[in-house]
Amino acid sequence: MNIVVPIKQVPETSNVKMDPVTGTIIRDGVESIINPLDLYAIETAIQLKETYGGKVTALTMGPPAAEKALREAIAMGCDEGVLVSDRKFSGADTWSTAYVLVHAVKKLDDFDLIIAGERATDGDTGQVGPAMASALDIPLASYISRIDSVRADGMTVERLVEEGYETLEIDLPALLTVVKEISYPRLPTLRGKQKARNTELPVLTAEDLEVEEVYLGLKGSPTRVVKIETPKVTRGGTILKAVDEESMNDAIEELVEFLKTREMI
């Protein structure tokens, strides 16, 4: 089973600061990491490879520094990494990114499956995976929480929806986006790190991909960011104090009443 995992490098957001004027992330001195939700896609792909054989290729579009993310993915157990990098790609929106990645996928060996993370923690759109499926004209199953079975020409998967779970049959080749529930990402090992360091990473440019320039980068992106605003927290919240048994019971009653008025119970 040949699997491609598109990943993204994102700023490590737990210590991130926002520029109060522009509303954008201050990237100076902020470490770049693999999008945390992509780790679940990587883990799922590695597990499938371990069961059914084949190989896993991590694919990313980004500046040359994004090779660090590919090497981390290889250290976890991916076999290969491909970097798609060109100044012309800079500023691409989800549509343009998917356009470029799809062209990159076409340059790779035939694939059976593409597994993407649910969304990236920086842009938070969740569009690139589905857009790739659309451009490749292959079936898409998003929000996958479990892979039930795999056959030569298809698989049975479980999708997380608001009301519960759906079981889907999907033909291969296909694209899945996966949620956290699907796996526990492994940590890179020392042997994996050593392998990753010695793995050659092909770099594909706009020229290599034979893409049309009008669809690249900021200029080729149909999305326009008009304004970025920081949301204001408007919910005040109520704190019910309970210091002893009596006030505890009062607090519980008050909470129950509140939930009833909101028709939550």
Next chain:
Amino acid sequence: MIYGKITKSIVDELVAILGEKNVILDEERMENYSHDETPADEYGHMPEVVVTPVNTLQVAEVVKLANRHRIPITPRGAGSGLSGGAIPIYGGILLSVEKMNKVIEIDYDNMMIVVETGLVTNEINGLVAERGLFFAGYPMSLETCFVGGNIAENAGGGKAVKYGVTGQYIVGMELVTPTGDVVELGGKIIKDATGYDLKRLIIGSEGTLGIVTKATIKLSPLPKAATTLLVLFEDVDTAIATVPRIIAEGGIIPTSIEFMDRLSVHTSCNYLNEHLPYQKAGSMLLLEVDGTNQKQVDEDAEVIGELCLKYGAIEVYVADNYTTRERVWSVRRNIAEAFKVYSPHQSLEDIVVPIGSIAKLMPKIETIANKYGIKIPSYGHAGDGNLHTTLVKNPDSTMEEWYEIETKAVVELFDAVHELGGKISGEHGIGSKRKKHMDRMVSPVEMEMMRAIKKALDPNNIMNPGKIFDQPN
């Protein structure tokens, strides 16, 4: 010990020195000062009055008053201690340095910072980070402790293997003696052979020899990169035998060498829902290296990782970015929390043994645990032999049974530590919690030396009395 009581007239004197808002008599507010991080029902005690001086002069005046009226005075920092050192066990005056939290000077030429001792230690690193500096003596980033408390306990932490403990970085201090004199010890100097090194005597004296009101702290260049290895071993022996080889054979001193036994590993991983293949691990080491650039740090980590594999590690995981480093450190950080789910009643110990003896201690601890039907996980700083062995109550036993078991088990644990050439506290101090063991653990001559020093500096035994050891009347 017969001490004077806090009377109306003494309160009036305190108010005259400190002003009304710095004298607290309200029971509810005083309650906060009656315990530290040791169990309050076992070790807590109410003060008669709490004072919060704002400068050294006020501290000195309060001490003079206490000395004059033979009133016990207990100095206190953030109250995050683990030995009962800041608890006013004889009542009297509780003196909190919380309002003395100013940074007096940052001296970049000398790479030093002068602060009042009520400053939250962690704030120092925030202030000097942009100049590429940090306070290496106590780099536990999750703490809320004060500089004063760190000095009183000579606090250590997870990075002592490479950076040592608080005392190494305190080059000078202002001290209010137990008789109310103000004295400067040391200064902005690295070397000092001018007579007895009294500041080193004060460091770690748990507030029994005076109140440190200012400290001059040496700063160090802030490392720019770090990599952490999480290493799984089949058993404790293999893990511990690897530690000295890393330093001797690898020629690298890691920033941290943290150790976790099987019970700690399994309980914490289970608590965190961590799916590392920990089931086969009888022990884990967490090793961190830091340095000036990522390349060097990665090379050092690789040397260490290879040595671990050579000496029998099952697997070596490499965490070189924020996400993975946080993940591996959380296993170590959550051990105490994980055991609280099992039982909130615990005795957190702080034993220290020669590194080579850790493996010998482990089976003895297991024997004690089995004998009393309790859990005793061990985890801590393998690089310096300092283990936070924790006695955890069996949830099925009553509190009376637990107190009895705790007392007996601690004695047996300390005896085992003593036999191996260890000590009963590495970084938390003796305080009131462990003082009853001192006479068994410390030689009579050494105890006599300590008592003589205390008597000479604090003739009326008013300065944090009943801590470390009791003075004869």
